[in-house]
Amino acid sequence: MASEGDRRSDPEVERRSRLLGGFHFHGEGARGVAIALLSTAVFLTVVIVAVTQSAGWPEVKRTFFDWGDISSSFPDIARAFVLNVKIFLVCEVFILVFALVIAVLRSLPGPVFFPLRAFAIVYADLARGVPTILVIALLGFGAPALQLTGVPTSRVFWAGVGLILIYSGYVAEVYRAGIESVHPSQEAAARSLGLSRFQALRRVILPQAIRRVIPPLLNDFIGLQKDTALVAFLGVIDAFNQAQIDSAATFTYGAYLAAAALFVAITIPLARFTDWLIARDRRRRQTAGGFA
Amino acid sequence: MTARRRIFLAAAATLVMLLAAVAAGCGSTKEASTGTAGTTSASSCNKSDLQLVDAGVLTIGTDNPAFPPWFGGTPHKPWQVGDPRSGEGYESAVAYAVARKLGFAKSEVKWIHVPFNNSFAPGPKSFDFDINQVSFDKKRAEIVDFSDSYYDVNQSIVVNKGTPIASARSIADLKPYSLGAQLGTTSYQFIKDTIKPTKQPSVFPSNTGAVQALKNKQIDGLVLDLPTAFYVTAVQVPNGKVLGQFPAEPGGEHFGMVFAKGNSLRACVNQALTKLRSNGTLKQLQQKWLAKATGAPILK
Numbered sequence: 001m002a003s004e005g006d007r008r009s010d011p012e013v014e015r016r017s018r019l020l021g022g023f024h025f026h027g028e029g030a031r032g033v034a035i036a037l038l039s040t041a042v043f044l045t046v047v048i049v050a051v052t053q054s055a056g057w058p059e060v061k062r063t064f065f066d067w068g069d070i071s072s073s074f075p076d077i078a079r080a081f082v083l084n085v086k087i088f089l090v091c092e093v094f095i096l097v098f099a100l101v102i103a104v105l106r107s108l109p110g111p112v113f114f115p116l117r118a119f120a121i122v123y124a125d126l127a128r129g130v131p132t133i134l135v136i137a138l139l140g141f142g143a144p145a146l147q148l149t150g151v152p153t154s155r156v157f158w159a160g161v162g163l164i165l166i167y168s169g170y171v172a173e174v175y176r177a178g179i180e181s182v183h184p185s186q187e188a189a190a191r192s193l194g195l196s197r198f199q200a201l202r203r204v205i206l207p208q209a210i211r212r213v214i215p216p217l218l219n220d221f222i223g224l225q226k227d228t229a230l231v232a233f234l235g236v237i238d239a240f241n242q243a244q245i246d247s248a249a250t251f252t253y254g255a256y257l258a259a260a261a262l263f264v265a266i267t268i269p270l271a272r273f274t275d276w277l278i279a280r281d282r283r284r285r286q287t288a289g290g291f292a
Numbered sequence: 293m294t295a296r297r298r299i300f301l302a303a304a305a306t307l308v309m310l311l312a313a314v315a316a317g318c319g320s321t322k323e324a325s326t327g328t329a330g331t332t333s334a335s336s337c338n339k340s341d342l343q344l345v346d347a348g349v350l351t352i353g354t355d356n357p358a359f360p361p362w363f364g365g366t367p368h369k370p371w372q373v374g375d376p377r378s379g380e381g382y383e384s385a386v387a388y389a390v391a392r393k394l395g396f397a398k399s400e401v402k403w404i405h406v407p408f409n410n411s412f413a414p415g416p417k418s419f420d421f422d423i424n425q426v427s428f429d430k431k432r433a434e435i436v437d438f439s440d441s442y443y444d445v446n447q448s449i450v451v452n453k454g455t456p457i458a459s460a461r462s463i464a465d466l467k468p469y470s471l472g473a474q475l476g477t478t479s480y481q482f483i484k485d486t487i488k489p490t491k492q493p494s495v496f497p498s499n500t501g502a503v504q505a506l507k508n509k510q511i512d513g514l515v516l517d518l519p520t521a522f523y524v525t526a527v528q529v530p531n532g533k534v535l536g537q538f539p540a541e542p543g544g545e546h547f548g549m550v551f552a553k554g555n556s557l558r559a560c561v562n563q564a565l566t567k568l569r570s571n572g573t574l575k576q577l578q579q580k581w582l583a584k585a586t587g588a589p590i591l592k
Binding site: 056059060062063064137141144145147153154155232233234235236237241244245247248249250251252 | 415
């Protein structure tokens with residue numbers, strides 16, 4: 001777009017540009033676009049014809065793609081979706097903090113800290129090794145069954161705890177990758193300036209580490225948003241459970257599409273944003289010689 | 293430049309036309325698919341003429357675990373809690389009675405595990421019919437076919453003894469409590485449309501989850517069909533009690549067996565059910581397996 005001004009100054013170029021309706025095709029560009037459009041058209045046609053000609057299509061169309069089912073279930077599902085949004089917003093804050101603690105524990109040097117390092121390693125292994133739905137089921141039904149006074153019985157609370165525990169395992173690994181990507185000379189330099197080990201971590205290493213891992217952090221955040229649907233296992237009515245209810249009442253699946261649309265509406269913008277951050281980061285590294 | 297522009301325009305026009313054609317194609321399949329919903333008259337209910345998933349065998353689906361009082365006996369793998377193959381329990385007994393009327397010996401009946409959600413999934417069915425306490429509903433009947441009623445069911449509510457909700461005596465008394473139901477049951481609709489509680493109700497994907505939440509007092513009351521309610525209080529929630537049953541809704545609610553849309557077997561099963569009803573077999577089986585499911589006070 002920087003060259004826009006130069007082109008505007010040339011009346012001939014400006015006229016062509018107007019004729020082309022805003023598309024600036026020069027040389028190979030127009031052919032490229034035409035080929036892309038044609039191949040997209042052919043691809044879509046093949047897929048759509050294959051699907052719509054299949055024997056089961058009328059039944060699938062009726063049970064999955066009935067606009068009446070989708071639109072009539074949408075308001076209830078959208079209302080229930082508020083719960084999903086609340087859960088992932090609250091959980092994400094706790095995950096970012098808790099995971100950082102785990103990651104820092106794991107990167108502590110020296111034999112004295114072995115138990116803490118071991119704890120962090122075992123924790124990350126377990127959290128990433130156990131299926132999320134199992135943890136949520138165990139906590140959501142198990143913890144209240146203890147009937148200890150002061151222990152909450154709220155299923156949303158325990159589902160949240162489950163998500164925080166699981167996702168902290170993943171996010172701690174992301175942080176660790178960031179911490180380990182900071183060259184050891186950075187810490188050595190910080191220490192030689194008289195900073196304590198903690199100060200070096202806090203002022204020199206973590207700021208660099210976290211900036212580098214923001215894209216993968218957002219990636220896990222997207223995963224968390226989707227996994228909030230697991231709260232349905234505990235009977236709580238979130239967007240997915242509401243969709244299940246509608247589906248079971250009518251024996252159709254339009255409600256699932258409505259729920260999927262809501263999740264996609266928030267996860268896709270975040271995914272694009274993540275990609276943009278990664279691209280920006282790459283550009284910066286290329287221009288700044290490898291160090292952010 | 294103009295030549296390239298023409299290529300571009302041609303490509304764009306092709307794309308638009310293809311999409312339009314596809315959209316038109318989608319529209320036209322609609323009429324074709326709605327025509328199949330009509331009634332099918334079975335010309336013959338001779339065993340040899342029946343259209344079956346597995347020739348010579350009546351394949352019946354139900355969920356696992358198979359809970360009493362619908363299924364009884366000692367469970368053998370893969371069945372849990374109850375065993376449909378035992379002939380014990382109301383649904384097992386009705387299924388075998390229907391099978392006998394259709395000419396199938398007990399050994400010619402095969403039971404398969406069909407989770408509730410799979411019973412109505414599109415595509416070829418793995419069962420001839422599914423018997424799993426599925427309530428008839430007009431919307432559902434647009435997607436699958438139901439047999440006539442084999443049990444007219446009332447909804448009821450189970451609570452923990454000694455909790456505040458246990459002193460409720462009417463539907464209005466139930467309003468302030470947190471209530472739960474199992475996914476796919478009409479109990480949730482009943483909570484939402486009739487009780488209209490002030491707290492958000494819960495819906496559990498399984499009986500086990502719903503019962504655990506009641507035991508944990510994470511919900512105050514569990515709404516479910518009356519026979520299941522008696523099983524829940526007798527076995528699953530020792531401190532539970534059936535607070536009462538709800539009066540039948542206008543038109544009543546009934547369980548029907550689930551068939552693939554347009555399956556001609558349904559007419560034959562309905563013939564069998566009619567005979568079993570008129571000769572008193574259904575009533576006898578209800579007394580045998582569901583007798584306990586009567587003496588609950590009615591909540592209005």
